[in-house]
Amino acid sequence: MTNTTSFSWERHQITPIVGIIRGLGIEDVLELAQVHSNTEFYTVEITMNTNGVSEIITELRQKFPELNVGAGTVCDVQDLEKALSAGAQFIVTPIIDEEVIKTCVKQKIPIFPGAYTPSEIFKAWSLGASGVKVFPATQLGPRYIKDVLAPLNTIKLVPTGGVSKDNIKSFFEAGAVGAGMGSTLYDKELILKKDYLGLQKHFISIRDEIIDFI
DSSP states (O other): OOOOSOOOHHHHHHSOEEEEEOSOOHHHHHHHHHHHHHHTOOEEEEETTSTTHHHHHHHHHHHOTTSEEEEEOOOSHHHHHHHHHHTOSSEEOSSOOHHHHHHHHHTTOOEEOEEOSHHHHHHHHHTTOSSEEEOOOTTTHHHHHHHHHTTOTTSOEEEBSSOOTTTHHHHHHTTOSOEEESTTTSOHHHHHTTOHHHHHHHHHHHHHHTGGGO
16 A cells, blocks of 8 residues: 555644554544544554554554554664555654665655664754654653753654553653654453443543644
């Protein structure tokens, strides 16, 4: 499958949170995709170390054309080629791989490289990143985002790792333009109980925390 429909920034900005799905089967992923669609969380990432990732991305693209479906944990060009062949509309990396970033920029595919230090963040942005995934954001927290943006105020930061309903507002107050959320978005107990209505309420409660910033 090819990227016949490009990433929709307009839909992403409705709720600028990237849902990170790792290690789930296609049936669970499809249920979660429906929750995304129902709650206007339009951007979802499937990590490349998920079994059957290519098939999952392709099926999501086909069944949920309203969603932005991307690939995460892309660490090299081989991963990138596999992701794009499956139909990924955007790419997320945990590291800076210059070839991956430059290839995405050349093909006009949104790319969110992972970076940690100010030097790494600036390098990723200089290479053409659509936004820089500050990862892991767990230990340093919202204050780090604010401190980095003091001198680097034109860079779009997307903290990932440790972002939860309890602190997401603080990250946006610090200047983040979005966030990546995995287990704190996809409540395991609700998924195990197949309580998708409860999960929808959970999604909406997270969006309510940042409603003043979107």
